[in-house]
Amino acid sequence: MASIVKHYFLKASQVVGYSKLYNFSLWFIFAGALLGFALARLQYLHAGTYAKGAVPGEWYYAHAGRDRVGIFLHLGTILPCAILVVFQFVPRIRQRCVIFHRTNGYIVIFLLLASNAGALMIMDHAFGGGMDVQTWVVTLVVACTLSVGMAWWNIRRLQIEQHRAWMLRTMFYMGCIITTRLILVILAVAVTRSSSPRYGVWPCGKIRFTYQQQHVSDDVDALLKQRYPDCAFTTAANLSSTFTPISASLFAEDPARNGVAFNLSFGAAAWVAFFLHLVGVEVYLRLTPREAERLRMVSYERQFAAGYKNPGSAGLVVERWGDAKAWGGQGRLPLEDSPFAR
Incomplete structure:
Protein backbone atom coordinates (compact mmCIF):
# COMPACT_ATOMS: atom_id res chain seq x y z
CA MET A 1 0.00 0.00 0.00
CA ALA A 2 2.80 2.38 0.94
CA SER A 3 4.61 1.71 -2.34
CA ILE A 4 1.43 2.44 -4.32
CA VAL A 5 0.93 5.73 -2.48
CA LYS A 6 4.59 6.68 -3.07
CA HIS A 7 4.25 5.78 -6.76
CA TYR A 8 1.27 8.06 -7.30
CA PHE A 9 2.87 10.75 -5.18
CA LEU A 10 5.93 10.67 -7.44
CA LYS A 11 3.69 10.86 -10.50
CA ALA A 12 1.86 13.85 -9.08
CA SER A 13 5.11 15.61 -8.20
CA GLN A 14 6.34 15.16 -11.78
CA VAL A 15 3.10 16.55 -13.19
CA VAL A 16 3.37 19.64 -10.98
CA GLY A 17 7.06 19.98 -11.82
CA TYR A 18 8.86 19.16 -8.58
CA SER A 19 12.03 17.10 -9.00
CA LYS A 20 12.35 16.26 -5.28
CA LEU A 21 9.63 14.42 -3.42
CA TYR A 22 10.13 16.28 -0.13
CA ASN A 23 9.59 19.64 -1.84
CA PHE A 24 6.38 18.37 -3.40
CA SER A 25 5.28 16.92 -0.04
CA LEU A 26 5.76 20.26 1.71
CA TRP A 27 3.98 22.11 -1.10
CA PHE A 28 1.15 19.57 -1.00
CA ILE A 29 0.71 19.95 2.78
CA PHE A 30 1.11 23.68 3.29
CA ALA A 31 -0.18 25.01 -0.03
CA GLY A 32 -2.98 22.45 0.11
CA ALA A 33 -3.97 23.60 3.59
CA LEU A 34 -3.97 27.25 2.50
CA LEU A 35 -5.97 26.48 -0.63
CA GLY A 36 -8.49 24.33 1.24
CA PHE A 37 -8.93 26.93 3.97
CA ALA A 38 -9.49 29.73 1.44
CA LEU A 39 -11.97 27.70 -0.62
CA ALA A 40 -13.91 26.75 2.51
CA ARG A 41 -14.10 30.40 3.59
CA LEU A 42 -15.39 31.73 0.26
CA GLN A 43 -18.93 31.21 1.54
CA TYR A 44 -18.32 33.97 4.10
CA LEU A 45 -18.30 36.56 1.32
CA HIS A 46 -22.08 36.32 1.69
CA ALA A 47 -23.11 38.57 4.59
CA GLY A 48 -25.81 36.23 5.90
CA THR A 49 -23.47 33.24 5.94
CA TYR A 50 -20.75 35.27 7.66
CA ALA A 51 -23.22 36.46 10.31
CA LYS A 52 -24.18 32.85 11.14
CA GLY A 53 -20.66 31.41 11.02
CA ALA A 54 -18.67 34.13 12.77
CA VAL A 55 -17.65 33.93 16.41
CA PRO A 56 -20.54 35.13 18.62
CA GLY A 57 -20.41 38.89 18.99
CA GLU A 58 -18.34 39.60 15.87
CA TRP A 59 -21.37 40.56 13.78
CA TYR A 60 -22.33 43.28 16.27
CA TYR A 61 -19.68 45.60 14.87
CA ALA A 62 -19.32 44.05 11.41
CA HIS A 63 -22.98 44.34 10.39
CA ALA A 64 -22.69 48.04 9.51
CA GLY A 65 -20.36 51.00 9.04
CA ARG A 66 -16.59 50.93 8.78
CA ASP A 67 -16.25 47.43 10.18
CA ARG A 68 -18.61 46.01 7.54
CA VAL A 69 -16.54 47.63 4.79
CA GLY A 70 -13.32 46.44 6.44
CA ILE A 71 -14.30 42.81 6.96
CA PHE A 72 -15.61 42.30 3.44
CA LEU A 73 -12.69 44.20 1.92
CA HIS A 74 -10.39 41.90 3.86
CA LEU A 75 -12.22 38.67 3.01
CA GLY A 76 -12.89 39.70 -0.58
CA THR A 77 -9.20 40.20 -1.23
CA ILE A 78 -7.31 37.80 1.05
CA LEU A 79 -9.31 34.73 0.01
CA PRO A 80 -8.60 35.15 -3.75
CA CYS A 81 -5.02 36.08 -2.82
CA ALA A 82 -4.59 32.84 -0.85
CA ILE A 83 -5.95 30.82 -3.77
CA LEU A 84 -3.83 32.50 -6.43
CA VAL A 85 -0.59 32.47 -4.44
CA VAL A 86 -0.62 28.66 -4.44
CA PHE A 87 -0.08 28.68 -8.23
CA GLN A 88 3.02 30.87 -7.79
CA PHE A 89 4.76 27.87 -6.24
CA VAL A 90 3.98 25.40 -9.04
CA PRO A 91 7.26 24.84 -10.96
CA ARG A 92 5.49 23.78 -14.15
CA ILE A 93 3.64 27.11 -14.30
CA ARG A 94 6.79 29.11 -13.58
CA GLN A 95 8.68 27.32 -16.35
CA ARG A 96 6.06 27.16 -19.09
CA CYS A 97 3.64 30.02 -18.31
CA VAL A 98 5.94 32.90 -17.50
CA ILE A 99 3.38 35.57 -18.44
CA PHE A 100 0.76 34.00 -16.17
CA HIS A 101 3.27 33.69 -13.33
CA ARG A 102 4.27 37.34 -13.65
CA THR A 103 0.72 38.67 -14.01
CA ASN A 104 -0.58 36.49 -11.23
CA GLY A 105 2.23 37.73 -9.00
CA TYR A 106 1.19 41.36 -9.41
CA ILE A 107 -2.44 40.42 -8.72
CA VAL A 108 -1.38 38.62 -5.54
CA ILE A 109 0.58 41.66 -4.35
CA PHE A 110 -2.36 44.00 -4.98
CA LEU A 111 -4.84 41.71 -3.23
CA LEU A 112 -2.52 41.26 -0.24
CA LEU A 113 -2.06 45.00 0.24
CA ALA A 114 -5.81 45.61 -0.06
CA SER A 115 -6.53 42.87 2.48
CA ASN A 116 -4.05 44.49 4.87
CA ALA A 117 -6.03 47.73 4.65
CA GLY A 118 -9.22 45.84 5.51
CA ALA A 119 -7.54 44.13 8.49
CA LEU A 120 -6.41 47.48 9.89
CA MET A 121 -9.98 48.80 9.60
CA ILE A 122 -11.44 46.07 11.83
CA MET A 123 -8.63 45.39 14.30
CA ASP A 124 -10.04 47.54 17.13
CA HIS A 125 -13.14 45.34 17.36
CA ALA A 126 -12.06 41.95 15.99
CA PHE A 127 -12.11 39.22 18.67
CA GLY A 128 -12.59 41.76 21.42
CA GLY A 129 -10.14 44.28 19.99
CA GLY A 130 -7.63 43.92 22.83
CA MET A 131 -4.14 45.34 22.55
CA ASP A 132 -2.75 41.84 22.03
CA VAL A 133 -4.99 41.41 18.98
CA GLN A 134 -4.28 44.89 17.60
CA THR A 135 -0.51 44.58 17.94
CA TRP A 136 -0.66 41.16 16.26
CA VAL A 137 -2.63 42.58 13.33
CA VAL A 138 -0.20 45.47 12.88
CA THR A 139 2.81 43.13 13.16
CA LEU A 140 1.37 40.70 10.62
CA VAL A 141 0.46 43.52 8.22
CA VAL A 142 3.96 44.99 8.45
CA ALA A 143 5.61 41.57 8.07
CA CYS A 144 3.54 40.63 5.00
CA THR A 145 3.97 44.06 3.39
CA LEU A 146 7.74 44.13 3.90
CA SER A 147 8.26 40.54 2.78
CA VAL A 148 6.17 40.87 -0.39
CA GLY A 149 7.93 44.18 -1.09
CA MET A 150 11.31 42.48 -0.76
CA ALA A 151 10.12 39.69 -3.05
CA TRP A 152 9.02 42.23 -5.66
CA TRP A 153 12.27 44.20 -5.50
CA ASN A 154 14.45 41.11 -5.80
CA ILE A 155 12.62 39.78 -8.83
CA ARG A 156 12.95 43.20 -10.44
CA ARG A 157 16.70 42.82 -9.90
CA LEU A 158 16.58 39.21 -11.21
CA GLN A 159 17.72 37.93 -7.80
CA ILE A 160 15.62 34.79 -7.99
CA GLU A 161 16.77 32.92 -4.88
CA GLN A 162 15.96 35.96 -2.75
CA HIS A 163 12.61 36.34 -4.50
CA ARG A 164 11.83 32.70 -3.63
CA ALA A 165 12.84 33.19 0.01
CA TRP A 166 10.73 36.30 0.53
CA MET A 167 7.69 34.87 -1.25
CA LEU A 168 7.91 31.80 0.96
CA ARG A 169 8.03 34.06 4.01
CA THR A 170 5.00 35.98 2.76
CA MET A 171 3.03 32.78 2.17
CA PHE A 172 3.92 31.38 5.59
CA TYR A 173 3.04 34.64 7.36
CA MET A 174 -0.32 34.67 5.56
CA GLY A 175 -0.94 31.05 6.51
CA CYS A 176 -0.54 31.60 10.25
CA ILE A 177 -4.29 32.34 10.47
CA ILE A 178 -4.93 28.62 9.83
CA THR A 179 -2.71 27.57 12.72
CA THR A 180 -4.28 30.34 14.81
CA ARG A 181 -7.70 28.72 14.36
CA LEU A 182 -6.39 25.37 15.57
CA ILE A 183 -4.65 26.82 18.62
CA LEU A 184 -7.66 29.05 19.32
CA VAL A 185 -9.93 26.08 19.96
CA ILE A 186 -7.37 24.47 22.26
CA LEU A 187 -6.91 27.66 24.29
CA ALA A 188 -10.65 28.33 24.43
CA VAL A 189 -11.14 24.87 25.94
CA ALA A 190 -8.30 25.57 28.39
CA VAL A 191 -9.89 28.88 29.40
CA THR A 192 -13.23 27.14 29.91
CA ARG A 193 -11.75 24.38 32.06
CA SER A 194 -9.55 26.74 34.07
CA SER A 195 -9.86 26.29 37.84
CA SER A 196 -10.31 30.05 38.23
CA PRO A 197 -13.07 31.64 36.11
CA ARG A 198 -11.98 33.98 33.32
CA TYR A 199 -14.03 37.04 32.50
CA GLY A 200 -14.45 39.40 29.60
CA VAL A 201 -16.42 42.62 29.38
CA TRP A 202 -19.07 43.32 26.74
CA PRO A 203 -21.41 46.28 26.25
CA CYS A 204 -25.04 45.40 26.94
CA GLY A 205 -25.93 46.32 23.38
CA LYS A 206 -23.56 43.65 22.08
CA ILE A 207 -25.15 40.97 24.27
CA ARG A 208 -28.70 41.95 23.27
CA PHE A 209 -27.75 42.11 19.57
CA THR A 210 -26.07 38.69 19.73
CA TYR A 211 -29.08 37.13 21.46
CA GLN A 212 -31.45 38.56 18.89
CA LEU A 239 -26.85 50.02 25.65
CA SER A 240 -23.49 50.70 23.98
CA SER A 241 -22.00 52.50 26.99
CA THR A 242 -23.08 50.11 29.75
CA PHE A 243 -20.72 47.18 30.25
CA THR A 244 -21.05 43.96 32.19
CA PRO A 245 -18.64 41.12 33.01
CA ILE A 246 -19.17 37.75 31.31
CA SER A 247 -17.56 34.49 32.39
CA ALA A 248 -15.89 32.60 29.56
CA SER A 249 -17.23 29.19 28.62
CA LEU A 250 -16.98 27.43 25.29
CA PHE A 251 -19.61 24.83 26.20
CA ALA A 252 -22.29 27.01 27.77
CA GLU A 253 -25.60 27.58 25.99
CA ASP A 254 -25.01 31.33 26.30
CA PRO A 255 -23.43 32.65 23.02
CA ALA A 256 -22.00 35.63 24.92
CA ARG A 257 -19.98 33.27 27.11
CA ASN A 258 -18.85 31.35 24.00
CA GLY A 259 -17.74 34.59 22.36
CA VAL A 260 -15.78 35.69 25.42
CA ALA A 261 -13.95 32.35 25.51
CA PHE A 262 -12.79 32.93 21.95
CA ASN A 263 -12.00 36.62 22.57
CA LEU A 264 -9.77 35.83 25.56
CA SER A 265 -7.92 33.13 23.62
CA PHE A 266 -7.45 34.69 20.20
CA GLY A 267 -4.56 37.04 20.98
CA ALA A 268 -2.42 34.31 22.54
CA ALA A 269 -3.29 31.84 19.76
CA ALA A 270 -2.41 34.39 17.08
CA TRP A 271 0.99 35.23 18.57
CA VAL A 272 1.93 31.57 19.09
CA ALA A 273 0.91 30.72 15.52
CA PHE A 274 2.85 33.66 14.08
CA PHE A 275 5.96 32.63 16.03
CA LEU A 276 5.69 29.04 14.77
CA HIS A 277 5.35 30.17 11.16
CA LEU A 278 8.12 32.77 11.53
CA VAL A 279 10.55 30.15 12.82
CA GLY A 280 9.27 27.36 10.58
CA VAL A 281 9.90 29.14 7.29
CA GLU A 282 13.42 30.13 8.36
CA VAL A 283 14.18 26.52 9.29
CA TYR A 284 12.95 25.38 5.87
CA LEU A 285 15.10 27.97 4.09
CA ARG A 286 18.16 26.86 6.06
CA LEU A 287 17.46 23.22 5.18
CA THR A 288 17.37 23.91 1.43
CA PRO A 289 20.70 25.67 0.72
CA ARG A 290 21.33 23.69 -2.49
CA GLU A 291 18.10 24.95 -4.03
CA ALA A 292 19.01 28.50 -3.04
CA GLU A 293 22.47 28.10 -4.60
CA ARG A 294 20.98 26.64 -7.79
CA LEU A 295 18.63 29.59 -8.12
CA ARG A 296 21.48 31.98 -7.44
CA MET A 297 23.28 30.56 -10.45
CA VAL A 298 20.09 31.17 -12.44
CA SER A 299 20.20 34.74 -11.15
CA TYR A 300 23.84 35.00 -12.20
CA GLU A 301 23.10 33.90 -15.74
CA ARG A 302 20.14 36.21 -16.15
CA GLN A 303 21.89 39.19 -14.61
CA PHE A 304 24.99 38.50 -16.72
CA ALA A 305 22.83 38.39 -19.86
CA ALA A 306 21.15 41.65 -18.79
CA GLY A 307 24.51 43.40 -18.41
CA TYR A 308 24.55 43.85 -14.63
CA LYS A 309 27.85 45.00 -13.15
CA ASN A 310 27.84 42.45 -10.34
CA PRO A 311 25.92 39.41 -11.64
CA GLY A 312 24.72 37.03 -8.97
CA SER A 313 24.58 39.78 -6.33
CA ALA A 314 22.42 42.51 -7.86
CA GLY A 315 19.51 42.08 -5.44
CA LEU A 316 19.24 42.45 -1.69
CA VAL A 317 21.79 39.78 -0.81
CA VAL A 318 23.31 39.52 2.65
CA GLU A 319 26.88 40.38 1.66
CA ARG A 320 25.75 43.84 0.58
CA TRP A 321 24.55 44.64 4.10
CA GLY A 322 26.43 42.46 6.58
CA ASP A 323 29.89 41.03 7.03
CA ALA A 324 29.31 37.92 4.91
CA LYS A 325 31.97 36.97 2.40
CA ALA A 326 31.45 37.86 -1.24
CA TRP A 327 29.57 35.21 -3.18
CA GLY A 328 32.04 32.75 -4.69
CA GLY A 329 29.93 31.17 -7.41
CA GLN A 330 30.45 33.73 -10.12
CA GLY A 331 31.40 31.29 -12.81
CA ARG A 332 29.36 29.80 -15.62
CA LEU A 333 27.67 26.48 -14.93
CA PRO A 334 28.53 23.54 -17.15
CA LEU A 335 25.97 23.28 -19.93
CA GLU A 336 24.46 20.06 -18.61
CA ASP A 337 23.94 21.61 -15.17
CA SER A 338 22.60 24.94 -16.38
CA PRO A 339 18.98 25.62 -15.41
CA PHE A 340 18.44 26.94 -18.95
CA ALA A 341 19.42 23.58 -20.43
CA ARG A 342 16.49 21.84 -18.72
Whole structure:
Protein backbone atom coordinates (compact mmCIF):
# COMPACT_ATOMS: atom_id res chain seq x y z
CA MET A 1 0.00 0.00 0.00
CA ALA A 2 2.80 2.38 0.94
CA SER A 3 4.61 1.71 -2.34
CA ILE A 4 1.43 2.44 -4.32
CA VAL A 5 0.93 5.73 -2.48
CA LYS A 6 4.59 6.68 -3.07
CA HIS A 7 4.25 5.78 -6.76
CA TYR A 8 1.27 8.06 -7.30
CA PHE A 9 2.87 10.75 -5.18
CA LEU A 10 5.93 10.67 -7.44
CA LYS A 11 3.69 10.86 -10.50
CA ALA A 12 1.86 13.85 -9.08
CA SER A 13 5.11 15.61 -8.20
CA GLN A 14 6.34 15.16 -11.78
CA VAL A 15 3.10 16.55 -13.19
CA VAL A 16 3.37 19.64 -10.98
CA GLY A 17 7.06 19.98 -11.82
CA TYR A 18 8.86 19.16 -8.58
CA SER A 19 12.03 17.10 -9.00
CA LYS A 20 12.35 16.26 -5.28
CA LEU A 21 9.63 14.42 -3.42
CA TYR A 22 10.13 16.28 -0.13
CA ASN A 23 9.59 19.64 -1.84
CA PHE A 24 6.38 18.37 -3.40
CA SER A 25 5.28 16.92 -0.04
CA LEU A 26 5.76 20.26 1.71
CA TRP A 27 3.98 22.11 -1.10
CA PHE A 28 1.15 19.57 -1.00
CA ILE A 29 0.71 19.95 2.78
CA PHE A 30 1.11 23.68 3.29
CA ALA A 31 -0.18 25.01 -0.03
CA GLY A 32 -2.98 22.45 0.11
CA ALA A 33 -3.97 23.60 3.59
CA LEU A 34 -3.97 27.25 2.50
CA LEU A 35 -5.97 26.48 -0.63
CA GLY A 36 -8.49 24.33 1.24
CA PHE A 37 -8.93 26.93 3.97
CA ALA A 38 -9.49 29.73 1.44
CA LEU A 39 -11.97 27.70 -0.62
CA ALA A 40 -13.91 26.75 2.51
CA ARG A 41 -14.10 30.40 3.59
CA LEU A 42 -15.39 31.73 0.26
CA GLN A 43 -18.93 31.21 1.54
CA TYR A 44 -18.32 33.97 4.10
CA LEU A 45 -18.30 36.56 1.32
CA HIS A 46 -22.08 36.32 1.69
CA ALA A 47 -23.11 38.57 4.59
CA GLY A 48 -25.81 36.23 5.90
CA THR A 49 -23.47 33.24 5.94
CA TYR A 50 -20.75 35.27 7.66
CA ALA A 51 -23.22 36.46 10.31
CA LYS A 52 -24.18 32.85 11.14
CA GLY A 53 -20.66 31.41 11.02
CA ALA A 54 -18.67 34.13 12.77
CA VAL A 55 -17.65 33.93 16.41
CA PRO A 56 -20.54 35.13 18.62
CA GLY A 57 -20.41 38.89 18.99
CA GLU A 58 -18.34 39.60 15.87
CA TRP A 59 -21.37 40.56 13.78
CA TYR A 60 -22.33 43.28 16.27
CA TYR A 61 -19.68 45.60 14.87
CA ALA A 62 -19.32 44.05 11.41
CA HIS A 63 -22.98 44.34 10.39
CA ALA A 64 -22.69 48.04 9.51
CA GLY A 65 -20.36 51.00 9.04
CA ARG A 66 -16.59 50.93 8.78
CA ASP A 67 -16.25 47.43 10.18
CA ARG A 68 -18.61 46.01 7.54
CA VAL A 69 -16.54 47.63 4.79
CA GLY A 70 -13.32 46.44 6.44
CA ILE A 71 -14.30 42.81 6.96
CA PHE A 72 -15.61 42.30 3.44
CA LEU A 73 -12.69 44.20 1.92
CA HIS A 74 -10.39 41.90 3.86
CA LEU A 75 -12.22 38.67 3.01
CA GLY A 76 -12.89 39.70 -0.58
CA THR A 77 -9.20 40.20 -1.23
CA ILE A 78 -7.31 37.80 1.05
CA LEU A 79 -9.31 34.73 0.01
CA PRO A 80 -8.60 35.15 -3.75
CA CYS A 81 -5.02 36.08 -2.82
CA ALA A 82 -4.59 32.84 -0.85
CA ILE A 83 -5.95 30.82 -3.77
CA LEU A 84 -3.83 32.50 -6.43
CA VAL A 85 -0.59 32.47 -4.44
CA VAL A 86 -0.62 28.66 -4.44
CA PHE A 87 -0.08 28.68 -8.23
CA GLN A 88 3.02 30.87 -7.79
CA PHE A 89 4.76 27.87 -6.24
CA VAL A 90 3.98 25.40 -9.04
CA PRO A 91 7.26 24.84 -10.96
CA ARG A 92 5.49 23.78 -14.15
CA ILE A 93 3.64 27.11 -14.30
CA ARG A 94 6.79 29.11 -13.58
CA GLN A 95 8.68 27.32 -16.35
CA ARG A 96 6.06 27.16 -19.09
CA CYS A 97 3.64 30.02 -18.31
CA VAL A 98 5.94 32.90 -17.50
CA ILE A 99 3.38 35.57 -18.44
CA PHE A 100 0.76 34.00 -16.17
CA HIS A 101 3.27 33.69 -13.33
CA ARG A 102 4.27 37.34 -13.65
CA THR A 103 0.72 38.67 -14.01
CA ASN A 104 -0.58 36.49 -11.23
CA GLY A 105 2.23 37.73 -9.00
CA TYR A 106 1.19 41.36 -9.41
CA ILE A 107 -2.44 40.42 -8.72
CA VAL A 108 -1.38 38.62 -5.54
CA ILE A 109 0.58 41.66 -4.35
CA PHE A 110 -2.36 44.00 -4.98
CA LEU A 111 -4.84 41.71 -3.23
CA LEU A 112 -2.52 41.26 -0.24
CA LEU A 113 -2.06 45.00 0.24
CA ALA A 114 -5.81 45.61 -0.06
CA SER A 115 -6.53 42.87 2.48
CA ASN A 116 -4.05 44.49 4.87
CA ALA A 117 -6.03 47.73 4.65
CA GLY A 118 -9.22 45.84 5.51
CA ALA A 119 -7.54 44.13 8.49
CA LEU A 120 -6.41 47.48 9.89
CA MET A 121 -9.98 48.80 9.60
CA ILE A 122 -11.44 46.07 11.83
CA MET A 123 -8.63 45.39 14.30
CA ASP A 124 -10.04 47.54 17.13
CA HIS A 125 -13.14 45.34 17.36
CA ALA A 126 -12.06 41.95 15.99
CA PHE A 127 -12.11 39.22 18.67
CA GLY A 128 -12.59 41.76 21.42
CA GLY A 129 -10.14 44.28 19.99
CA GLY A 130 -7.63 43.92 22.83
CA MET A 131 -4.14 45.34 22.55
CA ASP A 132 -2.75 41.84 22.03
CA VAL A 133 -4.99 41.41 18.98
CA GLN A 134 -4.28 44.89 17.60
CA THR A 135 -0.51 44.58 17.94
CA TRP A 136 -0.66 41.16 16.26
CA VAL A 137 -2.63 42.58 13.33
CA VAL A 138 -0.20 45.47 12.88
CA THR A 139 2.81 43.13 13.16
CA LEU A 140 1.37 40.70 10.62
CA VAL A 141 0.46 43.52 8.22
CA VAL A 142 3.96 44.99 8.45
CA ALA A 143 5.61 41.57 8.07
CA CYS A 144 3.54 40.63 5.00
CA THR A 145 3.97 44.06 3.39
CA LEU A 146 7.74 44.13 3.90
CA SER A 147 8.26 40.54 2.78
CA VAL A 148 6.17 40.87 -0.39
CA GLY A 149 7.93 44.18 -1.09
CA MET A 150 11.31 42.48 -0.76
CA ALA A 151 10.12 39.69 -3.05
CA TRP A 152 9.02 42.23 -5.66
CA TRP A 153 12.27 44.20 -5.50
CA ASN A 154 14.45 41.11 -5.80
CA ILE A 155 12.62 39.78 -8.83
CA ARG A 156 12.95 43.20 -10.44
CA ARG A 157 16.70 42.82 -9.90
CA LEU A 158 16.58 39.21 -11.21
CA GLN A 159 17.72 37.93 -7.80
CA ILE A 160 15.62 34.79 -7.99
CA GLU A 161 16.77 32.92 -4.88
CA GLN A 162 15.96 35.96 -2.75
CA HIS A 163 12.61 36.34 -4.50
CA ARG A 164 11.83 32.70 -3.63
CA ALA A 165 12.84 33.19 0.01
CA TRP A 166 10.73 36.30 0.53
CA MET A 167 7.69 34.87 -1.25
CA LEU A 168 7.91 31.80 0.96
CA ARG A 169 8.03 34.06 4.01
CA THR A 170 5.00 35.98 2.76
CA MET A 171 3.03 32.78 2.17
CA PHE A 172 3.92 31.38 5.59
CA TYR A 173 3.04 34.64 7.36
CA MET A 174 -0.32 34.67 5.56
CA GLY A 175 -0.94 31.05 6.51
CA CYS A 176 -0.54 31.60 10.25
CA ILE A 177 -4.29 32.34 10.47
CA ILE A 178 -4.93 28.62 9.83
CA THR A 179 -2.71 27.57 12.72
CA THR A 180 -4.28 30.34 14.81
CA ARG A 181 -7.70 28.72 14.36
CA LEU A 182 -6.39 25.37 15.57
CA ILE A 183 -4.65 26.82 18.62
CA LEU A 184 -7.66 29.05 19.32
CA VAL A 185 -9.93 26.08 19.96
CA ILE A 186 -7.37 24.47 22.26
CA LEU A 187 -6.91 27.66 24.29
CA ALA A 188 -10.65 28.33 24.43
CA VAL A 189 -11.14 24.87 25.94
CA ALA A 190 -8.30 25.57 28.39
CA VAL A 191 -9.89 28.88 29.40
CA THR A 192 -13.23 27.14 29.91
CA ARG A 193 -11.75 24.38 32.06
CA SER A 194 -9.55 26.74 34.07
CA SER A 195 -9.86 26.29 37.84
CA SER A 196 -10.31 30.05 38.23
CA PRO A 197 -13.07 31.64 36.11
CA ARG A 198 -11.98 33.98 33.32
CA TYR A 199 -14.03 37.04 32.50
CA GLY A 200 -14.45 39.40 29.60
CA VAL A 201 -16.42 42.62 29.38
CA TRP A 202 -19.07 43.32 26.74
CA PRO A 203 -21.41 46.28 26.25
CA CYS A 204 -25.04 45.40 26.94
CA GLY A 205 -25.93 46.32 23.38
CA LYS A 206 -23.56 43.65 22.08
CA ILE A 207 -25.15 40.97 24.27
CA ARG A 208 -28.70 41.95 23.27
CA PHE A 209 -27.75 42.11 19.57
CA THR A 210 -26.07 38.69 19.73
CA TYR A 211 -29.08 37.13 21.46
CA GLN A 212 -31.45 38.56 18.89
CA GLN A 213 -29.23 37.61 15.95
CA GLN A 214 -28.86 34.02 17.12
CA HIS A 215 -32.51 33.73 18.25
CA VAL A 216 -31.50 32.64 21.73
CA SER A 217 -34.91 33.41 23.26
CA ASP A 218 -38.29 34.83 22.36
CA ASP A 219 -38.05 37.06 25.43
CA VAL A 220 -34.58 38.59 25.33
CA ASP A 221 -35.37 41.08 28.11
CA ALA A 222 -36.32 38.32 30.53
CA LEU A 223 -33.17 36.37 29.71
CA LEU A 224 -30.99 39.45 30.17
CA LYS A 225 -32.63 40.13 33.52
CA GLN A 226 -31.83 36.58 34.59
CA ARG A 227 -28.24 36.39 33.32
CA TYR A 228 -27.03 40.00 33.27
CA PRO A 229 -29.10 42.19 35.62
CA ASP A 230 -26.98 45.24 34.81
CA CYS A 231 -28.31 45.15 31.25
CA ALA A 232 -31.95 44.33 32.01
CA PHE A 233 -33.05 47.88 32.73
CA THR A 234 -30.57 49.76 30.59
CA THR A 235 -32.23 52.24 28.26
CA ALA A 236 -31.73 51.93 24.51
CA ALA A 237 -29.59 55.07 24.50
CA ASN A 238 -27.15 53.57 27.03
CA LEU A 239 -26.85 50.02 25.65
CA SER A 240 -23.49 50.70 23.98
CA SER A 241 -22.00 52.50 26.99
CA THR A 242 -23.08 50.11 29.75
CA PHE A 243 -20.72 47.18 30.25
CA THR A 244 -21.05 43.96 32.19
CA PRO A 245 -18.64 41.12 33.01
CA ILE A 246 -19.17 37.75 31.31
CA SER A 247 -17.56 34.49 32.39
CA ALA A 248 -15.89 32.60 29.56
CA SER A 249 -17.23 29.19 28.62
CA LEU A 250 -16.98 27.43 25.29
CA PHE A 251 -19.61 24.83 26.20
CA ALA A 252 -22.29 27.01 27.77
CA GLU A 253 -25.60 27.58 25.99
CA ASP A 254 -25.01 31.33 26.30
CA PRO A 255 -23.43 32.65 23.02
CA ALA A 256 -22.00 35.63 24.92
CA ARG A 257 -19.98 33.27 27.11
CA ASN A 258 -18.85 31.35 24.00
CA GLY A 259 -17.74 34.59 22.36
CA VAL A 260 -15.78 35.69 25.42
CA ALA A 261 -13.95 32.35 25.51
CA PHE A 262 -12.79 32.93 21.95
CA ASN A 263 -12.00 36.62 22.57
CA LEU A 264 -9.77 35.83 25.56
CA SER A 265 -7.92 33.13 23.62
CA PHE A 266 -7.45 34.69 20.20
CA GLY A 267 -4.56 37.04 20.98
CA ALA A 268 -2.42 34.31 22.54
CA ALA A 269 -3.29 31.84 19.76
CA ALA A 270 -2.41 34.39 17.08
CA TRP A 271 0.99 35.23 18.57
CA VAL A 272 1.93 31.57 19.09
CA ALA A 273 0.91 30.72 15.52
CA PHE A 274 2.85 33.66 14.08
CA PHE A 275 5.96 32.63 16.03
CA LEU A 276 5.69 29.04 14.77
CA HIS A 277 5.35 30.17 11.16
CA LEU A 278 8.12 32.77 11.53
CA VAL A 279 10.55 30.15 12.82
CA GLY A 280 9.27 27.36 10.58
CA VAL A 281 9.90 29.14 7.29
CA GLU A 282 13.42 30.13 8.36
CA VAL A 283 14.18 26.52 9.29
CA TYR A 284 12.95 25.38 5.87
CA LEU A 285 15.10 27.97 4.09
CA ARG A 286 18.16 26.86 6.06
CA LEU A 287 17.46 23.22 5.18
CA THR A 288 17.37 23.91 1.43
CA PRO A 289 20.70 25.67 0.72
CA ARG A 290 21.33 23.69 -2.49
CA GLU A 291 18.10 24.95 -4.03
CA ALA A 292 19.01 28.50 -3.04
CA GLU A 293 22.47 28.10 -4.60
CA ARG A 294 20.98 26.64 -7.79
CA LEU A 295 18.63 29.59 -8.12
CA ARG A 296 21.48 31.98 -7.44
CA MET A 297 23.28 30.56 -10.45
CA VAL A 298 20.09 31.17 -12.44
CA SER A 299 20.20 34.74 -11.15
CA TYR A 300 23.84 35.00 -12.20
CA GLU A 301 23.10 33.90 -15.74
CA ARG A 302 20.14 36.21 -16.15
CA GLN A 303 21.89 39.19 -14.61
CA PHE A 304 24.99 38.50 -16.72
CA ALA A 305 22.83 38.39 -19.86
CA ALA A 306 21.15 41.65 -18.79
CA GLY A 307 24.51 43.40 -18.41
CA TYR A 308 24.55 43.85 -14.63
CA LYS A 309 27.85 45.00 -13.15
CA ASN A 310 27.84 42.45 -10.34
CA PRO A 311 25.92 39.41 -11.64
CA GLY A 312 24.72 37.03 -8.97
CA SER A 313 24.58 39.78 -6.33
CA ALA A 314 22.42 42.51 -7.86
CA GLY A 315 19.51 42.08 -5.44
CA LEU A 316 19.24 42.45 -1.69
CA VAL A 317 21.79 39.78 -0.81
CA VAL A 318 23.31 39.52 2.65
CA GLU A 319 26.88 40.38 1.66
CA ARG A 320 25.75 43.84 0.58
CA TRP A 321 24.55 44.64 4.10
CA GLY A 322 26.43 42.46 6.58
CA ASP A 323 29.89 41.03 7.03
CA ALA A 324 29.31 37.92 4.91
CA LYS A 325 31.97 36.97 2.40
CA ALA A 326 31.45 37.86 -1.24
CA TRP A 327 29.57 35.21 -3.18
CA GLY A 328 32.04 32.75 -4.69
CA GLY A 329 29.93 31.17 -7.41
CA GLN A 330 30.45 33.73 -10.12
CA GLY A 331 31.40 31.29 -12.81
CA ARG A 332 29.36 29.80 -15.62
CA LEU A 333 27.67 26.48 -14.93
CA PRO A 334 28.53 23.54 -17.15
CA LEU A 335 25.97 23.28 -19.93
CA GLU A 336 24.46 20.06 -18.61
CA ASP A 337 23.94 21.61 -15.17
CA SER A 338 22.60 24.94 -16.38
CA PRO A 339 18.98 25.62 -15.41
CA PHE A 340 18.44 26.94 -18.95
CA ALA A 341 19.42 23.58 -20.43
CA ARG A 342 16.49 21.84 -18.72
